[in-house]
Amino acid sequence: MSKKKAIITSSIITLIIGLIYFYFVLPPINPQSFAFWIFVFVLAFVFMIAYSSFTTVVTLRTRTLPKSPLYVIGGIVGISLLIIIVNFILSPLFNAKSYAKRIVVNENANFTEDVAPVNFNALPLLDKDSSQRLGDKVMGQMPELVSQFEVSSLYTQINFNDKIMRVTPLEYASIIKYFTNRNEGVKGYITVNSVSGDTELVKLEQGMKYMPSALFFENLQRKLRLQYPTAIFGKEEFEIDNEGNPYWIVPVMKYTGVGLKRDVESVIILDPITGKSTKYKVVDVPTWVDHVYSADLLIEQVDDWGKYRGGFFNSIFGQKNVVKTTTGYNYTVMNDDVYLYTGVTSAAMDQSILGFILSNMRTKETKFYPAPGAEESSAMASAVGQVQQMNYKATFPLLINLNNKPTYLISLKDNAGLVKMYAFVDVEDYQKVVVTDVAEGIEVAAKNYLGGIEITNQDAITKEIKIASITSAMIDGTSYYYVTDQEGKQYKASIKINTDLFPFLHVNDTVTITYNKESAVTEITKIEKK
DSSP states (O other), X not given: OOHHHHHHHHHHHHHHHHHHHHHHHOOOSOTTOHHHHHHHHHHHHHHHHHHXXXXXXXXXXXXXXXXXXXXXXXXXXXXXXXXXXXXXXXXXXXXXXXXXXXXXXESSOOHHHHSOOOOGGGOOOOOHHHHHHHHHHHHHTOHHHHXXXXXXXXXXXXXXXXXXXXXXXXXXXXXXXXXXXXXXXXXXXXXEETTTOOEEEEEEEEEEOOBTTOOGGGBHHHHHHHHOTTOEEOOOEEEEOTTOOEEEEEEEEEEETTXXXXXXXXXXXXXXXXXXXXXXXXXXXXXXXXXXXOHHHHHHHHHHHHHHTTOHHXXXXXXXXXXXXXXXXXXXXXXXXXXXXXXXXXXXXXXXXXXXXXXXXXXXXXXXXXXXXXXXXXXXXXXXXXXXXXXXXXXXXXXXXXXXXXXXXEEEEOTTSOEEEEEEEESSOTTOEEEEEGGGOHHHHHHHHHTTOOOOOTTOEEEEEEEEEEEEEEEXXXXXXXXXXXXXXXXXXXXXXXXXXGGGOXXXXXXXXXXXXXOSEEEEEEEEEO
């Protein structure tokens, strides 16, 4: 075969194999992605092998080895070296400060100002594992669906019309079930109320066709790739809007160099029923969307902030002010958004935290709250240790504002995954832990932890009073103070709410008090003196 025909034939074979590879692997046509260069190198090798096969010289005496086009090998080696050199130049060694600035961390945040006192009527006590059990249970009650569909393991944490929910779609149960149901699509999704545990299978009038478990051009990833061939996709999340309509939320990533310093460039919102999608800039994403930045991306960026803000060599040798996130994270919901929570510890990882961060998963607004104390794993071990004979397992802590102090709330589960006890652990002193049987209720558990002190809630009232009289009494080993202000209103408070202030209060002192509701003798939950 002539050289010209060999090139044409090899190119056609390379094109066919390239289309097959692209159909199944779906690499982005974007030089910032490693997947793109793997695609290019695979095509180069295919062309090289095909060309060599067609240009083999056969003689009567011997069969010579194929003559490979050296320029293809040279191109692969050259591109690989170029990627290595460019990435080395753009690495933290020379650009540590830019890696640290991937995320802006507000270090002057005030926990009690930003995080409202805990409202036990809106506390997401159900974790993902418990939500999955409830979802499987409600699915099992639908025999007409359970044989055709299965429940996805996503269970995305969202804020749905001020309700803290987890939501997850159904998926085709198998390839055969896809073919038998593809005309109507996936029939619905499951919601689990993270506060009450109420679980519902929401059936859709029109089924969702563009799903991860679908095949051919209805497969979600393939649908996205064909619509956005150059986009580098992050992890898709399943969410519902304020009317309950389902959507796939897909972040589009950007990099420096090849695969370095990733961040979210924009967001694609795809309707799984129609397949229509819209691409938004991050600042223009609708407010009902809760997940733009994934948990692992936020943690990666916070780690870079803690590691490189003092420069690259400081991160290895001096390690002055070098911090990192602890292992594990959880979510909390505030102000119609979902926030990621994780502790921040020193580079030495010494089982204690310097504080913790709250990061908005829609806007990336991140705040650091100094709170020296126990890291989450130590608090979990401390809670389990209180009832070690039960062999309970601790969930990852929820961080709450309990009477203006950051406090860990941990659920203790048995081997069947049922919550048996609540544990409250002091962030600053993980040895201060109180566990209460779940049957007594979460508010009783909190009061047990506080030693009978009234719990400050979101509707707490703060006012300034001038003391007209003050007396004290000992009740069950605890000192209580009784105050009358100059308006004749009466108050009482345990010394535990401010042990450094009460013994030194006098008549005519002006103090600021906080209480939940007025009564004949109002219970003070917080007291400060100017």
